[in-house]
Amino acid sequence: MELYSSIFTRKSTRNFTSTPLPDSKLKEIEAFIETVKPLIPAAKITYKLVGPEGVKGMGVPKAPHYFLIYGEEQQLRNTCAGFLFQHAELFLYSQGYATRWVGMIKPKESDADFIIGMAFGEPKEPAIRSLADFDRKPMKEISEGKDSRIEAARLAPSGLNGQPWYFIAKNGAIFVYRQKKINGLPGMMYKLTDLDVGIALCHLAVATEESGKEFEFLLSKGAPAAPDGFVYLGTVK
Numbered sequence: 001m002e003l004y005s006s007i008f009t010r011k012s013t014r015n016f017t018s019t020p021l022p023d024s025k026l027k028e029i030e031a032f033i034e035t036v037k038p039l040i041p042a043a044k045i046t047y048k049l050v051g052p053e054g055v056k057g058m059g060v061p062k063a064p065h066y067f068l069i070y071g072e073e074q075q076l077r078n079t080c081a082g083f084l085f086q087h088a089e090l091f092l093y094s095q096g097y098a099t100r101w102v103g104m105i106k107p108k109e110s111d112a113d114f115i116i117g118m119a120f121g122e123p124k125e126p127a128i129r130s131l132a133d134f135d136r137k138p139m140k141e142i143s144e145g146k147d148s149r150i151e152a153a154r155l156a157p158s159g160l161n162g163q164p165w166y167f168i169a170k171n172g173a174i175f176v177y178r179q180k181k182i183n184g185l186p187g188m189m190y191k192l193t194d195l196d197v198g199i200a201l202c203h204l205a206v207a208t209e210e211s212g213k214e215f216e217f218l219l220s221k222g223a224p225a226a227p228d229g230f231v232y233l234g235t236v237k
């Protein structure tokens with residue numbers, strides 16, 4: 001499955017056709033989600049698959065389908081949600097569909113455990129691009145040390161394109177840090193940098209598996225000190 005190559009070409013869209021995906025395809029996507037190994041074994045993230053009648057919120061793109069993503073309070077809840085549903089995102093792109101994470105979305109039926117939504121469907125124009133068209137921070141701004149997997153994480157999508165992550169590659173491991181607050185006025189209101197890092201961790205997982213190795217995520221005692229404004233989140237082996 002081409003999850004890995006989707007990392008290098010995917011592009012969020014706000015322009016979906018109104019054509020729903022065939023039921024068989026929706027089932028395939030749901031079956032795929034079941035196969036994703038959670039970031040941490042105890043993670044319990046659930047979702048609903050709804051149409052436009054199931055969502056509300058300002059600036060929500062019109063799409064035939066939405067994932068509404070939920071989880072009770074738990075360790076790294078938002079990070080686990082980002083990790084799981086970025087896999088679904090890449091799966092959709094690998095099948096020629098497109099998506100958009102939507103922080104502004106709300107379920108029609110309110111629920112205290114709601115985290116975030118994702119719009120998806122057929123894009124009106126192909127939702128792909130070349131590497132040069134990714135608007136991302138340069139490698140030296142987000143990392144130190146060398147590990148080719150960090151390029152996949154660098155290209156990950158994030159709310160407000162804030163890219164609130166930092167990676168230190170050392171002795172075969174990647175230490176992962178989360179920026180507490182992203183810059184600028186909109187950034188002051190933004191509360192999902194932990195989810196963004198979960199998305200980047202998904203890209204690291206897919207890149208690790210692409211290289212034929214098993215992805216391992218753990219909390220290390222001796223992680224290098226976090227850069228200013230960042231906190232340590234976990235380590236990838």
Ligand SMILES: Cc1cc2nc3c(=O)[nH]c(=O)nc-3n(C[C@H](O)[C@H](O)[C@H](O)COP(=O)(O)O)c2cc1C
Pocket residue numbers: 010011012013014059100101102103104105116156157158159160161192195196199
């Ligand atoms: C957690 C999260 C929340 C987002 N919320 C919104 C949103 O509310 N509205 C929107 O139009 N785009 C939203 N986006 C899409 C980002 O703006 C987009 O992913 C980012 O600008 C990078 O562009 P790309 O996905 O095409 O690489 C969100 C993305 C993420 C990851």
